[in-house]
Amino acid sequence: MAAAAGVLQALAATPLSSAMREGAWLYPIVEIVHIAGFAVLVGSVVLFDLRVLGFARNLPVVALGNHLLRWALASLLLVVPAGLLLFSAHSVELANNPAFILKLVLIVIAGLNALAFHLLPYRSVASWDRDRPAPPLARAGAGLSILLWLGVISCGRMLAYL
Numbered sequence: 001m002a003a004a005a006g007v008l009q010a011l012a013a014t015p016l017s018s019a020m021r022e023g024a025w026l027y028p029i030v031e032i033v034h035i036a037g038f039a040v041l042v043g044s045v046v047l048f049d050l051r052v053l054g055f056a057r058n059l060p061v062v063a064l065g066n067h068l069l070r071w072a073l074a075s076l077l078l079v080v081p082a083g084l085l086l087f088s089a090h091s092v093e094l095a096n097n098p099a100f101i102l103k104l105v106l107i108v109i110a111g112l113n114a115l116a117f118h119l120l121p122y123r124s125v126a127s128w129d130r131d132r133p134a135p136p137l138a139r140a141g142a143g144l145s146i147l148l149w150l151g152v153i154s155c156g157r158m159l160a161y162l
């Protein structure tokens, strides 16, 4: 634990994290990038999940997935670096913030849930690509995904209050 605390303090002492804390515009700009990124990420994932749950059944799941999930993955190029920069500004405090720890845990579970979805029910997508209900396992994965990302967003917002 002492080693982790040392790393967090070293991170908070870097010129970059000092600039994030002291600069008038750097932190808000990075936060705007973070928010823009996760708006695309969570928006894309939730719209895909709603299709799997049975909305807009005339829309082909594979074509919609190829479009939306590509943007979801690309948005990580904004979300993660911006998130790490925001974290670096207050690393010691955030590492002890229960909302931040829960947020990272939910992000990992959401990632594993997406992986399980693609490795399991999505393999049979050709049989439910259009005008057919998705199998129960796919709908369960989609529903869980929406709840998990809602949890991530809630934890993200709560960071400022805890």
Ligand code: HEM
Pocket (backbone or CB within 6 Å): 031, 034, 035, 038, 041, 042, 079, 080, 082, 083, 084, 086, 087, 094, 107, 152, 153, 154, 155, 156, 157, 158, 159, 160
């Ligand atoms: C991957 C999906 C992610 C989502 C959906 C997400 C979502 C959010 C949300 C909703 C906020 C609150 C924004 C506000 O209301 O001002 C936030 C803030 C924050 N996020 Fe993320 N985040 C994600 C990933 C990350 C990662 C990977 C990190 C760092 C390792 C991170 C670090 C932060 C920090 C430090 C803040 C606090 C900013 C502040 O309140 O000043 N986020 N995030």
